[in-house]
Amino acid sequence: MENKKDIYHPVKENFEKAVISSMDEYHALYAESIENNEAFWDKQAKQMLRWQHDFEEVSNCDLEEGMISWFLGGKLNACENCVDRHARNNGDKIALIWEADEPGQEKRISYKELLREVSRLANVLRHHGIRKGDRVALYMPMIPEAVYAMLACARIGAVHSVVFAGFSAEALRDRINNAKCKAVITANEGVRGKRVIPLKRIVDEAVMACPSIQHVFVAERTANKVPFYEPRDVWLNRAMEAERPYCPIEHMDSEDTLFLLYTSGSTGQPKGLAHTTAGYLLFAALTQKYVFDIQPDDVYACVADIGWVTGHTYVVYGPLLNGGTTVIFESVPGYPDAGRYWEMVERLKISQFYTAPTAIRAIQREGDAYVKKYDRSSLRVLGTVGEPINPDTWRWYHDVVGEGRCSIVDTWWQTETGGILISPLPAATPTKPGSATLPFFGIEPVLLSPEGQEVHGNGVSGLLAIKKPWPGMARTIQGDHQRFLTTYLTDYKGYYLTGDGAMRDNDGYYWLTGRVDDVMNVSGHRIGSAEIEGALVSHPYCAEAAVVGFPHDIKGEGIFAYVIMHEDEDSGTDLVGELRNEVRRRIGPIATPDRIIIAPGLPKTRSGKIMRRILRKIAANQTDDMGDISTLADPGIVEKLIELRNAK
Numbered sequence: 001m002e003n004k005k006d007i008y009h010p011v012k013e014n015f016e017k018a019v020i021s022s023m024d025e026y027h028a029l030y031a032e033s034i035e036n037n038e039a040f041w042d043k044q045a046k047q048m049l050r051w052q053h054d055f056e057e058v059s060n061c062d063l064e065e066g067m068i069s070w071f072l073g074g075k076l077n078a079c080e081n082c083v084d085r086h087a088r089n090n091g092d093k094i095a096l097i098w099e100a101d102e103p104g105q106e107k108r109i110s111y112k113e114l115l116r117e118v119s120r121l122a123n124v125l126r127h128h129g130i131r132k133g134d135r136v137a138l139y140m141p142m143i144p145e146a147v148y149a150m151l152a153c154a155r156i157g158a159v160h161s162v163v164f165a166g167f168s169a170e171a172l173r174d175r176i177n178n179a180k181c182k183a184v185i186t187a188n189e190g191v192r193g194k195r196v197i198p199l200k201r202i203v204d205e206a207v208m209a210c211p212s213i214q215h216v217f218v219a220e221r222t223a224n225k226v227p228f229y230e231p232r233d234v235w236l237n238r239a240m241e242a243e244r245p246y247c248p249i250e251h252m253d254s255e256d257t258l259f260l261l262y263t264s265g266s267t268g269q270p271k272g273l274a275h276t277t278a279g280y281l282l283f284a285a286l287t288q289k290y291v292f293d294i295q296p297d298d299v300y301a302c303v304a305d306i307g308w309v310t311g312h313t314y315v316v317y318g319p320l321l322n323g324g325t326t327v328i329f330e331s332v333p334g335y336p337d338a339g340r341y342w343e344m345v346e347r348l349k350i351s352q353f354y355t356a357p358t359a360i361r362a363i364q365r366e367g368d369a370y371v372k373k374y375d376r377s378s379l380r381v382l383g384t385v386g387e388p389i390n391p392d393t394w395r396w397y398h399d400v401v402g403e404g405r406c407s408i409v410d411t412w413w414q415t416e417t418g419g420i421l422i423s424p425l426p427a428a429t430p431t432k433p434g435s436a437t438l439p440f441f442g443i444e445p446v447l448l449s450p451e452g453q454e455v456h457g458n459g460v461s462g463l464l465a466i467k468k469p470w471p472g473m474a475r476t477i478q479g480d481h482q483r484f485l486t487t488y489l490t491d492y493k494g495y496y497l498t499g500d501g502a503m504r505d506n507d508g509y510y511w512l513t514g515r516v517d518d519v520m521n522v523s524g525h526r527i528g529s530a531e532i533e534g535a536l537v538s539h540p541y542c543a544e545a546a547v548v549g550f551p552h553d554i555k556g557e558g559i560f561a562y563v564i565m566h567e568d569e570d571s572g573t574d575l576v577g578e579l580r581n582e583v584r585r586r587i588g589p590i591a592t593p594d595r596i597i598i599a600p601g602l603p604k605t606r607s608g609k610i611m612r613r614i615l616r617k618i619a620a621n622q623t624d625d626m627g628d629i630s631t632l633a634d635p636g637i638v639e640k641l642i643e644l645r646n647a648k
């Protein structure tokens with residue numbers, strides 16, 4: 001995997017005034033952050049955040065007990081930290097650039113304007129009975145109102161729960177009910193690559209079975225009419241116009257929940273991870289500043305959707321906490337053509353660009369001309385996240401997009417971690433294609449053997465775990481703290497278990513090797529096998545289903561489903577098509593299997609456990625070495641499945 005020549009050093013002329021400009025600086029600050037952990041976080045918290053009331057204790061954590069709390073006794077407000085303080089000091093600075101679906105229709109919103117809009121929206125919520133501690137679901141396209149809504153919730157102490165607007169009505173309904181949301185904020189329609197998405201209709205369908213919902217606030221993204229049910233439904237923009245642009249801020253405790261965000265696990269329904277105010281904000285602010293080397297005149301663009309954690313931390317909170325200018329990207333990488341990102345980089349003069357390997361692969365395939373056509377001289381840092389990046393794509397990003405001049409930051413982290421844990425620092429760290437390199441300040445990664453022993457030294461592999469708590473980590477799972485403990489903390493006591501495997505090379509660099517559980521990374525989106533299996537078996541013809549990931553050129557991982565039908569199946573219908581639709585309806589298009597095989601049986605042990613290892617090999621067409629199949633109840637099934645796989 002490693003080739004000594006394959007090391008890329010930051011191009012110094014690109015980083016004349018970087019926040020960290022050498023490995024000596026990195027090592028010194030890293031050592032301080034680990035050896036004097038509390039003092040480090042104490043100082044950073046005082047420097048990076050504005051407090052209404054100072055905290056009294058830096059941290060009180062016991063990972064074994066699932067007790068995680070930071071900056072105890074402190075009071076602050078996330079919205080004030082993101083907006084008010086910059087509106088006061090530098091109000092005309094551009095906070096948001098909304099990059100609309102149609103290129104060239106961008107809108108710039110200053111910090112002063114942001115404060116007014118957020119305050120108006122916060123007043124709308126207050127006047128409809130939303131109070132501190134209430135939960136509000138967001139099902140929004142990438143429009144400025146989505147950011148206003150997140151910040152407005154934070155301003156009045158309501159907890160936002162953003163649900164990706166590509167999820168189905170059923171998935172939205174389950175998330176709303178799990179968190180008992182009092183309201184939903186949505187838009188009449190969304191627009192992506194000219195395609196119109198009927199968001200309000202989907203919300204209407206979802207909330208029919210959501211008893212806690214009192215109001216649906218609807219932003220107007222398009223001029224099209226949608227069904228509207230007053231007094232439940234409220235036109236958001238009109239209601240905002242009726243409100244004054246001032247709204248007092250709620251004083252929140254450091255450990256008050258800032259947001260819930262649902263993500264897939266290896267079993268069961270998606271879990272609502274809870275992030276709290278002070279620790280999350282500090283970690284977002286600090287990682288943003290160091291990993292993206294934020295400078296005063298930068299225009300920073302993370303093209304993730306706010307429905308994912310990357311959109312929370314690195315579209316909204318991280319950049320705004322740093323008083324930066326952040327781009328809200330509404331469109332898709334291929335619209336109007338594969339040059340969209342770079343045309344946007346030229347037009348908006350973007351300095352840091354952050355996306356997922358799946359998007360880079362998709363445009364890499366369309367050829368270099370789409371990139372070279374545009375001026376990319378404003379770029380300094382190119383980020384990637386969500387899945388391992390293959391070295392070939394890494395080099396293309398570096399050599400072609402970045403003209404060999406920009407630093408690649410391959411950032412490893414998770415919904416649960418709140419922010420980046422392993423990543424290069426762009427002006428300091430020598431990089432290797434495919435490696436996320438070294439830990440961020442305050443983060444102590446370890447590799448564990450399956451028995452839970454730390455694997456020391458370099459040139460070793462294991463389960464990636466984190467030894468010390470850090471301020472940005474999730475605190476619990478909404479409504480199920482026990483699940484939080486058993487998923488992350490109790491299998492290997494004293495560690496946070498990530499669910500990823502990793503290798504530490506001879507230079508101490510980390511290489512992420514993928515999930516060790518039944519979670520898939522499909523086009524950078526995290527999806528659990530169990531969720532898709534649940535959707536498949538909800539079809540009346542389907543008796544059993546097993547879903548695994550397989551290597552996919554563009555998506556990184558594709559979805560492969562083996563299904564067993566009931567005996568009385570009606571073979572006259574397009575079963576595979578129906579099953580696909582079932583998954584789209586229950587979860588959303590992102591979870592649609594790439595391949596569905598109607599199987600005569602599944603490889604099971606005599607005790608009835610499905611051997612997924614075998615299903616993965618068959619799906620990946622790596623059937624030369626199936627390993628030991630003698631423990632299967634019916635070893636003959638393996639041949640039958642291989643035949644079916646190769647049938648077309």
Ligand code: WTA
Pocket residue numbers: 263308309310384385386387388389410411412413414415416436498499500512514515521524525526
């Ligand atoms: C994977 C996204 C390799 C990993 C921020 C992790 C990565 C999961 C990387 C979390 C990376 C994320 N290299 N793998 N740079 N970044 N992953 O919760 O498997 O949507 O556990 O958070 O994505 O996905 P999530």
